Amino acid sequence: MSVLTMGVSTVTTQVYAGQRPGTSGLRKKVTVFQQPHYLENFVQAIFDVVPELKGGTLVLGGDGRYHNRAAVQTILKMAAANGVARVLVGQGALLSTPAVSCIIRKYAAVGGIVLSASHNPGGPDGDFGIKYNVTNGGPAPEKITEAIYQATTTISEYKTYSAADIDIESLGEYTLGDMQVIVIDPVSDYAELMEGLFDFSAIRAWFASGKRMRFDAMSAASGPYATRIIEGILGAPKGTVVNGIPLEDFGGLHPDPNPVYADDLVAHLMATNAPDFGAASDGDADRNMVLGRNFLVTPSDSLAVMAANAKLIKGYAAGIAGVARSMPTSCAVDAVAKKLNLPCFETPTGWKFFGNLLDAGKVTLCGEESYGTGSNHVREKDGVWAVLFWLNLLAITGKSVEEIVTAHWQEYGRHFYSRHDYEAVDTAAANGLMAHLRSQLPSLQGKNLQEQGLGAFTVALADDFAYDDPIDGSRSEQQGIRIIMTDGSRVVFRLSGTGTEGATLRVYLEKFAADVAQHGVETQKALHDLIVIADQLAQIKTRTGRDAATVVT
Numbered sequence: 001m002s003v004l005t006m007g008v009s010t011v012t013t014q015v016y017a018g019q020r021p022g023t024s025g026l027r028k029k030v031t032v033f034q035q036p037h038y039l040e041n042f043v044q045a046i047f048d049v050v051p052e053l054k055g056g057t058l059v060l061g062g063d064g065r066y067h068n069r070a071a072v073q074t075i076l077k078m079a080a081a082n083g084v085a086r087v088l089v090g091q092g093a094l095l096s097t098p099a100v101s102c103i104i105r106k107y108a109a110v111g112g113i114v115l116s117a118s119h120n121p122g123g124p125d126g127d128f129g130i131k132y133n134v135t136n137g138g139p140a141p142e143k144i145t146e147a148i149y150q151a152t153t154t155i156s157e158y159k160t161y162s163a164a165d166i167d168i169e170s171l172g173e174y175t176l177g178d179m180q181v182i183v184i185d186p187v188s189d190y191a192e193l194m195e196g197l198f199d200f201s202a203i204r205a206w207f208a209s210g211k212r213m214r215f216d217a218m219s220a221a222s223g224p225y226a227t228r229i230i231e232g233i234l235g236a237p238k239g240t241v242v243n244g245i246p247l248e249d250f251g252g253l254h255p256d257p258n259p260v261y262a263d264d265l266v267a268h269l270m271a272t273n274a275p276d277f278g279a280a281s282d283g284d285a286d287r288n289m290v291l292g293r294n295f296l297v298t299p300s301d302s303l304a305v306m307a308a309n310a311k312l313i314k315g316y317a318a319g320i321a322g323v324a325r326s327m328p329t330s331c332a333v334d335a336v337a338k339k340l341n342l343p344c345f346e347t348p349t350g351w352k353f354f355g356n357l358l359d360a361g362k363v364t365l366c367g368e369e370s371y372g373t374g375s376n377h378v379r380e381k382d383g384v385w386a387v388l389f390w391l392n393l394l395a396i397t398g399k400s401v402e403e404i405v406t407a408h409w410q411e412y413g414r415h416f417y418s419r420h421d422y423e424a425v426d427t428a429a430a431n432g433l434m435a436h437l438r439s440q441l442p443s444l445q446g447k448n449l450q451e452q453g454l455g456a457f458t459v460a461l462a463d464d465f466a467y468d469d470p471i472d473g474s475r476s477e478q479q480g481i482r483i484i485m486t487d488g489s490r491v492v493f494r495l496s497g498t499g500t501e502g503a504t505l506r507v508y509l510e511k512f513a514a515d516v517a518q519h520g521v522e523t524q525k526a527l528h529d530l531i532v533i534a535d536q537l538a539q540i541k542t543r544t545g546r547d548a549a550t551v552v553t
């Protein structure tokens with residue numbers, strides 16, 4: 001049933017179960033989002049929970065995946081019916097996640113809607129997602145995502161506006177009822193922000209001197225940003241950016257910038273006559289992987305190197321206030337913070353937990369082990385920003401990636417690090433595994449694992465990580481089981497909050513080596529004892545029925 005008044009209609013709907021946002025918004029199969037009213041219910045819940053949107057500005061765009069354009073048209077009409085004054089929408093429905101954050105802040109928007117399932121595959125059989133960002137430009141904090149979810153559990157109607165689709169393929173201004181729609185260039189505001197942070201002339205000179213880079217945009221959202229900035233403004237030769245045109249199915253590939261899914265890039269950087277620098281970004285351009293010739297950089301090390309060298313970069317030359325990392329991220333940045341006498345915060349997984357610290361001026365740089373780094377320039381992690389940071393560092397030091405990272409290890413020690421993912425595991429088995437681990441926590445405390453033949457470790461702390469936000473006092477519990485050894489080595493277990501099939505178990509492994517003589521050891525070898533301990537304690541093989549991890553990064 002639908003009642004029409006002045007173009008605005010109220011449509012009767014019924015509740016869909018399971019619309020609770022996870023680590024980063026609501027993510028489901030495209031086919032789930034295509035069900036009648038499914039997207040509309042969630043969008044109406046946003047308008048109901050954030051009444052300030054009425055009369056305010058909303059930023060709207062996505063990572064270019066299948067269903068983005070259709071969803072943008074639906075949301076524009078609902079925004080008009082819900083009294084939004086102005087929508088800034090990216091041309092072609094495209095806006096990277098960090099660009100949304102930048103544009104919300106620059107134009108004082110009330111918030112933004114990002115249509116993305118980030119690093120998850122796209123296409124008609126792939127994934128889709130929606131995320132609400134608040135006035136500071138960052139992901140909505142848990143109290144808002146929870147309120148949105150609660151609203152979806154009682155929803156009975158939503159508002160929409162009857163009109164023809166807006167032409168979002170070309171720049172321009174339109175009206176939809178009383179609402180103004182401005183189709184904006186997705187790149188220019190973001191590019192301007194980057195120019196203020198980095199020494200573009202030094203990077204230009206680096207490219208002009210014959211240095212080479214390969215940026216793999218993985219047929220996703222970073223393509224237009226990297227092409228315009230790196231090839232356009234910074235003068236890198238054409239062809240530096242590959243897979244630079246966003247495709248609705250990402251060319252059938254998995255737009256997750258890690259050595260497994262960006263294996264083509266890794267192969268190019270390991271080849272003879274490899275470029276000096278390589279980088280890749282994910283579906284919505286908030287993640288980054290950076291690598292040098294014959295040299296991979298872990299995201300945890302990347303964050304630590306950035307913190308240690310921030311004073312060399314224009315935008316951070318005045319000094320950084322502090323650093324933050326998600327709990328499973330390695331302690332490499334902690335070592336830098338200690339030496340530089342900087343505050344260092346440990347938060348749960350997900351960028352939304354950095355927002356308060358950034359807003360309060362407590363931290364300047366943040367990072368996650370999942371190929372995400374960022375700073376206070378926006379309130380999202382930022383893939384292209386991280387790549388420009390590294391380019392700037394290479395350009396002004398004249399050093400190679402390998403030289404920078406190995407010198408860093410010499411100074412701070414090396415934190416060997418790896419994440420083992422077991423994807424699409426049976427949900428009950430995964431929950432059982434976590435419950436089994438939880439039940440062992442009290443008895444693990446102080447335990448000498450060597451006595452059980454489990455390697456030379458004694459447990460210093462075994463707990464289920466809980467976070468008390470130092471700014472707003474909110475508490476987040478059950479954020480991952482961590483087993484920390486007396487030498488600082490760690491094994492962490494979490495279930496993913498972004499997957500769309502069964503459960504994904506993430507096992508995070510970390511071991512510190514101060515001794516330079518050990519720095520050349522292969523990572524999985526260095527972590528071998530911890531891998532055995534993780535399997536024994538969690539009974540991974542028997543409970544998941546898997547012999548090996550699906551993805552090792």
Ligand code: VG1
Pocket residue numbers: 023024117118119282286287326349350351368369370372495496497498499506
């Ligand atoms: C994963 C990562 C987490 C990241 C999140 C969103 O979450 O582990 O570090 O913040 O994805 O990244 P989970 O719950 O699956 O472990 V993205 O690039 O999807 O916005």
Ligand code: CO
Pocket residue numbers: 097118119282283284285286287
């Ligand atoms: Co992403």
